[in-house]
Amino acid sequence: MTLLAAVNLNAAGQIAAAAVLGAAGAYFLLPRPKGRSxxxxxxxxxxxxxxxxxxxxxxxxxxxxxxxxxxLFWLFAAGAVGFGVVLVAQRNPARGAIAFAxxxxxxxxxxxxxxxxxxxxxxxxxxxxxxxxxxxxxxxLSHARxxxxxxxxxxxxxxxxxxxxxxxxxxxxxLYLSSPAAEGSAANPLPALPLTVDDRRSLxxxxxxxxxxxxxxxxxGLEPNAQAARRWLGEVVGYAPGxxxxxxxxxxxxxxxxxxxxxxxxxxxxWQVIEQADKLRDxxxxxxxxxxxxxxxxxxxxxAARAELRALREDVVLxxxxxxxxxxxxxxxxxxxxxxxxxxxxxxxxxxxxxxxxAVAIAQRRREAAP
Amino acid sequence: MISLWHFLAVGAALFGIGLxxxxxxxxxxxxxxxxxxxxxxxxxxxxxxxxxxxxxxxQVFALFIVTVAACxxxxxxxxxxxxxxxxxxxxxxxxxxxxxxxxxxVVDAEPLPPPEPEPAYxxxxxxxxxxxxxxxxxx
Numbered sequence: 451m452t453l454l455a456a457v458n459l460n461a462a463g464q465i466a467a468a469a470v471l472g473a474a475g476a477y478f479l480l481p482r483p484k485g486r487s488x489x490x491x492x493x494x495x496x497x498x499x500x501x502x503x504x505x506x507x508x509x510x511x512x513x514x515x516x517x518x519x520x521x522l523f524w525l526f527a528a529g530a531v532g533f534g535v536v537l538v539a540q541r542n543p544a545r546g547a548i549a550f551a552x553x554x555x556x557x558x559x560x561x562x563x564x565x566x567x568x569x570x571x572x573x574x575x576x577x578x579x580x581x582x583x584x585x586x587x588x589x590x591l592s593h594a595r596x597x598x599x600x601x602x603x604x605x606x607x608x609x610x611x612x613x614x615x616x617x618x619x620x621x622x623x624x625l626y627l628s629s630p631a632a633e634g635s636a637a638n639p640l641p642a643l644p645l646t647v648d649d650r651r652s653l654x655x656x657x658x659x660x661x662x663x664x665x666x667x668x669x670x671g672l673e674p675n676a677q678a679a680r681r682w683l684g685e686v687v688g689y690a691p692g693x694x695x696x697x698x699x700x701x702x703x704x705x706x707x708x709x710x711x712x713x714x715x716x717x718x719x720x721w722q723v724i725e726q727a728d729k730l731r732d733x734x735x736x737x738x739x740x741x742x743x744x745x746x747x748x749x750x751x752x753x754a755a756r757a758e759l760r761a762l763r764e765d766v767v768l769x770x771x772x773x774x775x776x777x778x779x780x781x782x783x784x785x786x787x788x789x790x791x792x793x794x795x796x797x798x799x800x801x802x803x804x805x806x807x808x809a810v811a812i813a814q815r816r817r818e819a820a821p
Numbered sequence: 822m823i824s825l826w827h828f829l830a831v832g833a834a835l836f837g838i839g840l841x842x843x844x845x846x847x848x849x850x851x852x853x854x855x856x857x858x859x860x861x862x863x864x865x866x867x868x869x870x871x872x873x874x875x876x877x878x879x880q881v882f883a884l885f886i887v888t889v890a891a892c893x894x895x896x897x898x899x900x901x902x903x904x905x906x907x908x909x910x911x912x913x914x915x916x917x918x919x920x921x922x923x924x925x926x927v928v929d930a931e932p933l934p935p936p937e938p939e940p941a942y943x944x945x946x947x948x949x950x951x952x953x954x955x956x957x958x959x960x
Contacts, residue, residue, distance in 0.1 A: 472837075476838075476841050476845075480845050480846075482931070483931040483932065483933055483934055484931050502830075502834070506826075506827060506830050509826075510824055510826040510827055510830075511824065512824070513824050513827040513828075514824070523827065527827075527831045530831060530834075530835055530861075531831070531834050531835065531838065534834075534835055534838040534839065534858055535838060537842065537851070537854055537855065537858065538838055538839075538841055538842035538845075538846065538851075538855060540851075543848050543850045543851050543911075546850075546851050546854060547850075547854065550854045550857065550858065553835075553858055553861065554861065557835070557861045557864070557865060560828065560831065560865060560868075561864075561865075561868060563828075564828065564865075564868040564869060564871070564872045565872055566868050566871075566872075566880050566883070568880070569864075569868065569880050569883050569884060569887075572884065572887060573864075573887060576887055576890075576891055577857075580857070580891070580894050583894070583898060584850060584853070584854065584898075587850060587898060587901065587902075588850055591850075591901070591902075591905050591911055592848075592850075592911055596933075596935070596936025596937065597933040597934055597936060598910075598912070598933070599847065599910070599912045599914060599915075599929065599933070600847045600848040600849075600910060600911045600912035600913070600914070601847075601848055602933060602934075603847055603914070603929060603933075604845040604846060604847065605844065605845050605846075605847055605913075605914070605927070606844070606845065607845050609844075610841055610844035610845035611841050611845065613840065613841075613844060614837045614838065614839075614840035614841030614842075614844060615837055615841065617836070617837050617840055618833050618834055618836065618837025618838075618840075619837075621829075621833035621836070621837070622830060622833055625826050625829050625830060625833070629826050779877075779880075782877045783877050783880050783881060783884070786877045786878065786880075786881050787881055787884070790878075790881075791881050791885075794881075794885060798885055798888040798889075801888065801889065801892055802888060802891070802892055804892075805891075805892030805893075805895050805896055806895065808895075808896055808899070809895040809896055809898070809899040810899075812896070812899040812900060812902075812903055813898075813899035813902045813903060815906075
C-alpha cells in the first residue's frame with residue numbers, strides 16, 4: 451500500500467499494474483517444456499494479488515463492518531484465488547482436482563458471508579460429487595508415467611494469460627467506475643438502498659418501545675412507551691393527513707422516507723418501499739386513533755390496547771426488514787422458487803433429464819458392426 | 822453491512838483465472854475444472870447482487886446455474902470418455918484436425934523432457950537364496 455502511494459498511480463494504473471503482473475505470473479507458471487519458472491511465477495502472482503488487494507481496500511474500503519467478517523472475507527477470497535491459480539498451474543490433473551475442491555470450499559465460505567446457507571450446502575454436495583467423479587476419470591484415463599503432451603504443454607501461454615487478465619482488469623475497472631469511490635459518483639448507476647442506517651435505528655427503537663408498551667402492566671407503563679414509539683415512527687414514515695404529532699415530538703430534523711424516495715422513484719423496489727411506508731403510516735394513525743378514542747378513554751381496555759400495539763410492532767419489524775434478506779433462507783428460497791420461478795424449476799428438471807439421457811447415449815460403447 | 826464491490830472483485834478474479842486456464846491448458850479434465858471455476862465466479866456475482874438488493878432472486882438464479890453446471894458436467898465427462906476411446910489421450914491438441922480451413926496446424930516445437938528415471942528400489946532376493954554380498958575381509 452505504501453508502495454502504491456509512493457508510485458501514486460490512479461485507479462486505472464493500479465488495475466493495469468495488477469493485471470500485467472498477474473499475466474506475467476501466469477505466463478511463468480503455466481507448464482511447458484522450456485521456460486517455466488515456478489519461483490518467478492509465484493513471486494509475480496503474489497505481487498499481483500497484493501496490488502489488487504491494496505487497490506480493493508483503497509477504493510472500496512473494508513468488506514464488512516466487523517473485524518470477524520473482514521478476516522473471514524480475506525481468508526476465503528485468498529483461498530479461492532490462490533487455489534484457483536494452483537489449479538491452473540498444476541501439471542498433475544489429480545492435484546488440480548484437489549485444488550478445485552479447495553476453491554469450492556472457499557467460495558462456499560463467501561456464500562455464507564452473503565447470507566446464502568442453503569446454496570452453500572447445495573454447492574458443497576453437488577461439487578463434492580462432481581470432484582469425486584472427476585477423480586475417477588483422472589485415475590481411469592490418465593496413466594502417463596512421464597511428461598505428456600496434455601499435461602506439460604500449454605496452448606499460447608502468453609496470449610492466454612494476457613487475455614484472461616485483461617478481461618479481469620476490465621471488469622475491475624468497470625466495478626471501479628460504478629462504485630461510489632469513482633470521481634463524479636453522483637452519476638452512480640447503482641440505486642441506493644432505500645432504508646438508511648438512521649431509518650433502521652429509529653425503526654428498531656420504535657419496535658423496542660412497542661414491545662415494552664405491549665408488555666406493560668398498567669397505563670403508566672403503557673402510555674409513555676407507546677408515545678415514544680409513535681415519535682420514532684413519525685421520524686421515519688411521517689404523519690398521516692389529519693394525524694397530529696404526539697406531544698413532545700420535535701420539529702422534523704430530516705425528511706421522511708417517502709419525501710426522500712419519491713424523487714428517486716425509479717425502480718419497482720423503491721416504489722414498493724414507498725407504498726409500504728405509506729401503509730405503515732396509515733396503520734400507525736389507525737392504531738393510535740383507537741387508543742386515544744376508545745381503548746384508553748373512559749373505560750380503558752388494556753388487553754385490546756396491548757393486542758393492537760403488538761400487531762403494530764409486527765408491522766414495524768416487517769417494514770424494517772425491507773431491503774434485507776429474510777432470515778429463514780431455505781423457506782424464502784423455496785417460496786421464491788415455487789411461486790415466482792415455477793416454469794424455471796420445471797425447465798431445469800427437464801434439462802437434467804435430457805442431460806442424463808444424452809450422457810448415457812454419448813458414453814455408451816457402440817457395438818462394432820459385423821463385417 | 823456487507824460491501825458489494827469486494828465480492829464482485831473476487832468473482833472477476835475467479836472468472837479471469839479460470840479463463841486463463843481454459844484458454845491455455847490442454848488436458849480436457851483441467852479445462853473442465855477451469856470452466857467450473859468461471860461458473861463459481863458468476864454465482865458469486867449473482868449472490869452479491871442478491872444480497873445488495875435484499876432479494877432472494879439472486880440465490881434462485883444461482884441454484885439454476887448449479888443445475889445447469891451439473892448437466893454440463895455429465896455431458897462433458899461423457900464426451901471426454903468418447904474422445905478418449907478414439908484418441909487414447911486427453912490432449913485437446915489431438916483434435917486440431919477439425920480446425921477451420923486455412924488455419925495452419927500447431928506444431929509442438931520443443932521436445933518433451935525425457936521421463937525421469939525410475940528410482941532405484943531395493944530388491945529382495947528370492948527366498949532361500951544367499952544374497953550376493955561381499956564378505957568383509959578379516960584381518
